[in-house]
Amino acid sequence: MDDRGLAYGDGLFETILVRDGVPLLWEAHMARLERGCRVLGMPLPDSRALACLPAEAGPGLCVLKLMLTRGSGGRGYLPPDAPTPRLRWQTAAFTPRxxxxxxxxxxxxxxxxxxxxxxxxxxxxxxxxxxxxxxxxxxxxxxxxxxxxxxxxxxxxxxxxxxxxxxxxxxxxxxxxxxxxxxxxxxxxxxxxxxxxxxxxxxxxxxxxxxxxxxxxxxxxxxxxxxxxxxxxxxxxxxxxxxxxxxxxxxxxxxxxxxxxx
Incomplete structure (x- = not known):
């Protein structure tokens, strides 16, 4: 309940199309996530840990949603001096139109x-x-x-x-x-x-x-x-x-x- 993403929208997300475990436009998604972390003053998650996530989607066409919040802490709107970001993700099968x-x-x-x-x-x-x-x-x-x-x-x-x-x-x-x-x-x-x-x-x-x-x-x-x-x-x-x-x-x-x- 004290997560700053839930309390204030203090975080970022990416929605990535994954085909048979291979993410599409991955570099562009990571570049936007990196820019968002820079603007919000949050550390970017380890790139190797992020790169492993698309394989979680399994076979077929899926969507991988990454949610990165500043984590918990701080006082009201004042963020913590040394945030510990919280990364969550989920995958879902996808059918285009x-x-x-x-x-x-x-x-x-x-x-x-x-x-x-x-x-x-x-x-x-x-x-x-x-x-x-x-x-x-x-x-x-x-x-x-x-x-x-x-x-x-x-x-x-x-x-x-x-x-x-x-x-x-x-x-x-x-x-x-x-x-x-x-x-x-x-x-x-x-x-x-x-x-x-x-x-x-x-x-x-x-x-x-x-x-x-x-x-x-x-x-x-x-x-x-x-x-x-x-x-x-x-x-x-x-x-x-x-x-x-x-x-x-x-x-x-x-x-x-x-x-x-x-």
Missing amino acids: PEHWRDGVRVRHCRLRLAIQPLLAGLKHLNRLENVLARSEWSDPDLAEGLLCDSEGRLVEATCMNLIWQRNGRLETPCLDGCGVAGTLRAVLLDRLPIVEVKAGPEIAADAEAIWLVNSVQGVWPVARLDDAKGVPLANWKIGTGHRRLQAEAHALLGYPVAFAR
Whole structure:
């Protein structure tokens, strides 16, 4: 009960796709975890101990979730001078959503606005109340995701995925210097493709030629329809070969097939 992760969200987590005991995008996940430890002032767990964990997942496709807290101690919000981090993990079998790869998904804008905190921007820290509240805005099973803006009205991310879109033939993604989670698949795609980080309002989504939702577990979901926060349609896209190029690049990294439009 005195764990600081439980009490204050004082910690970090990683959600890693594992195929037959082999973790995907492991280096990117470890780099983000290391950066998070550096920002929070926590020692990073032993790399050899971390490297052994994916084998715990066993055969098949699984998700390995790592949770690292500052541990116990300190006085109130004041952390201990010499923290003893607590590492916990679990594995679970995973089945992706190929119909989302193939047919695309319907998304909506959320009413909730993300708070701006540059020091924590990009980190996958344990305090995710904003995402919980945003996800509670809808219960329609036909809606796959919600798009989030920050408190200044800039488009940032989806509730649990990153955003990439094409505008005037150029691939763009929101700049995450104020808030949001810098996903590992997004990071690798930024290194491999000419994707430009931009600051833009939510109206850019409806004007885009194509939009994708990406993360390192689900892969790439093309967006077929965008609604406002009240469910009014704003834009529709026909999912075709133009959507597959980005999907092919990303899915090659995750061992997923490239979907084909009907």
